[in-house]
Amino acid sequence: MxxxxxxxxxxxxxxxxxxxxxxxxxxxxxxxxxxxxxxxxxxxxxxxxxxxxxxxxxxxxxxxxxxxxxxxxxxxxxxxxxxxxxxxxxxxxxxxxxxxxxxxxxxxxxxxxxxxxxxxxxxxxxxxxxxxxxxxxxxxxxxxxxxxxxxAVTEGAMALFLPVLVLIPVSISLIWLIVRRALAPVDDLRRAIEEKDGGNMAPVPSRMLPRELQPIARSVNHLLTRLQAAFDAEREFTANSAHELRTPIAGALAQTQMLIAELDGPKRRRAQQVEASLTNLGHTAEKLLQLARAEAGIGAGSTNVDLARVLELVLTDFQRGDQAPSRLRFERQEGARLEGSYSEDAFAIVLRNLIENALLHGRAEEPVDIRLETGGVVRIVNGAAPLPPGELETIRKRFGRGNTGSPGSGLGLSIAERLLQQMNVRFDILSPATGRKDGFEVVMRFGELAA
Structure with a gap:
């Protein structure tokens, strides 16, 4: 240590x-x-x-x-x-x-x-x-x-040492100013490198750097170029694969459903298993397509939008579907608003993944509560046993599923968290939920918004 x-x-x-x-x-x-x-x-x-x-x-x-x-x-x-x-x-x-x-x-x-x-x-x-x-x-x-x-010697010593005592703090100040000024390019280079992530691969400015730091900046820019190329290839492959798989999966699923209608007995049950596998495969392909869009950086927005309207539209879509619509309960505090420069498409993907996870992994007999609070806070709470220590970090990783028997790809939370990072939104996962001894809760804090 x-x-x-x-x-x-x-x-x-x-x-x-x-x-x-x-x-x-x-x-x-x-x-x-x-x-x-x-x-x-x-x-x-x-x-x-x-x-x-x-x-x-x-x-x-x-x-x-x-x-x-x-x-x-x-x-x-x-x-x-x-x-x-x-x-x-x-x-x-x-x-x-x-x-x-x-x-x-x-x-x-x-x-x-x-x-x-x-x-x-x-x-x-x-x-x-x-x-x-x-x-x-x-x-x-x-x-x-x-x-x-x-x-006489004492007075002479005082005349020699007293100026030294005065010069020490002055020297510290001068040395601090000189060192800070001399190392300012190093600090600028450090901040420029810190800003780099999967969504920011712009080259590090190197023209104004001192001669000693320019080789470092060139090496970093060369590495960023290679990383950008690798990320682009990965995103293109993921998006193309997911997109190309959707049509044949949908066709195979339709043929399987027709086959189920024509069969009976053990063969029908086997066809139904094929149908479930194809459904899961289609769901995974959809998640991979969302992941590719998240990696492409669609979370940044440029215009002011009303995300509360997007939240209500997504809930309406769920309530019209067949995924336990009666379990969803929505509450909006009086005066609560959710506005800002965000991406509506990214926020809709986040909500779909989080609500799907709550319905899929929560207790079937308990409702899923979605609350919009003042101050730009959105909470999604479902009933579930408290997660054991260490599993919270596992489920936040890509393809991390934790100890669960429910179907899924393990991509929902990672997609949501990636998009919320691009939207500069704080994302917290709590287990047990706030004010409860059990339950699972996700909290999105959009910051100081108009009330």
């Missing part, structure tokens, strides 16, 4: 996901590499500033120490403002013995925990640079808090 669902995933969706994922990954990798280079460059800039500050402080400190008297406690160089402020860089001036001689305002009172050795050194909280006076007695140690560097 999982594999089946995976095979049905949209190619457009997969392309969008893969392209978006690849683009996002490239952006994140590029941003990560940029951040790494930025962090290295920031380190070099901060270290350069730290070294330059320490080296510039050495002559200033030496000059200040010469002009001032020795003090017993560490001093710091006074700033012009009396209000202390946060210093970006702090420093300590230490003697050769490690004692603090001068310190900046924010520098700690305790000596830095780094050796008095020129060069860079690092602790958990500071990055140091130590500069030494020419005589080696004075050391200037400038410290840069690691938090300052972390803050």
């Amino acid at each position: 999982t594999q089946h669902r995976a095979n049905r995933r949209s190619m457009t969706r997969r392309l969008i996901l893969w392209l978006t994922g690849a683009t996002t990954a490239f952006w994140l990798i590029a941003a990560g590499l940029g951040l790494s280079v930025m962090q290295e460059e920031f380190g070099e800039i901060f270290d350069g500033s730290l070294q330059e500050t320490a080296e510039r402080l050495v002559p200033l400190v030496l000059d200040d120490l010469r002009r001032r008297e020795e003090s017993a406690s560490p001093r710091h160089i006074e700033s012009e403002s009396d209000e202390p402020g946060e210093e970006y860089l702090v420093y300590q001036v230490r003697g050769a013995d490690g004692q603090i001689l001068i310190r900046s305002h924010d520098a700690p009172a305790a000596p830095f925990d780094v050796p008095l050795k020129p060069g860079f050194s690092t602790s958990e909280t500071y990055r140091f640079y130590t500069a030494k006076a020419p005589d080696g007695t004075i050391f200037v140690q400038v410290a840069d808090a690691m938090a300052n560097r972390d803050e």
Whole structure:
């Protein structure tokens, strides 16, 4: 089941996901590499500033120490403002013995925990640079808090990654538009192929398709041409066979009936069996002729017709015949109408097949109800035992008869369903019937019709 669902995933969706994922990954990798280079460059800039500050402080400190008297406690160089402020860089001036001689305002009172050795050194909280006076007695140690560097790197990372977060949804939209536009011919070709069935074998338009899809369209059109030829040959053979069989079957049936009138005893019964076989053969030939007409696509109509009048005419024809006319009951709801652009001939064939099936396969002691309801709904209900599971699909197939002892060819339902498909009419088969525990019901829904 999982594999089946995976095979049905949209190619457009997969392309969008893969392209978006690849683009996002490239952006994140590029941003990560940029951040790494930025962090290295920031380190070099901060270290350069730290070294330059320490080296510039050495002559200033030496000059200040010469002009001032020795003090017993560490001093710091006074700033012009009396209000202390946060210093970006702090420093300590230490003697050769490690004692603090001068310190900046924010520098700690305790000596830095780094050796008095020129060069860079690092602790958990500071990055140091130590500069030494020419005589080696004075050391200037400038410290840069690691938090300052972390803050700079964090802000740089935000500057790199925040645009990526904005560009991802924009890229998804652009990729979606580009992919949909690029795959639009594929979708058009898919829809054109989906429309093909036994009644629509027109060639697939291929002139406007991209070069990559034109071989597919040509192959499909070649296959449609072969299928159309095969369907035409099948329909012509079926129609010609059924038509040519009607006359000799009718002649043989007439001769058999005359023979029955002249015979008696066992020979008469045998002649009657021949008559029944010829009658069934004639019925089958008639169904084959109807099937050929259904396959030819006679269900489509071009003018607005009143199908309710056709329904009443077909029922009148049945009531005048000899096929249990008293069992038919017709009910028409008040205001019910059945109008639209349909084929009257096709609808008459549908009704004849469905009513014949209801009379033939329904219980002989129960009536066959035909109802025309508002909303363009026609129901035909007959009494019968509920169909076992699976048999409903069997009887819908061509020549499918199900478990029945009644005569028939198994073509009635398939002919009716084929014609109703051409008329764009919904066709439902229910067993048991609506509101009953048994019975067989066919429902034709002609859609929203004038009430």
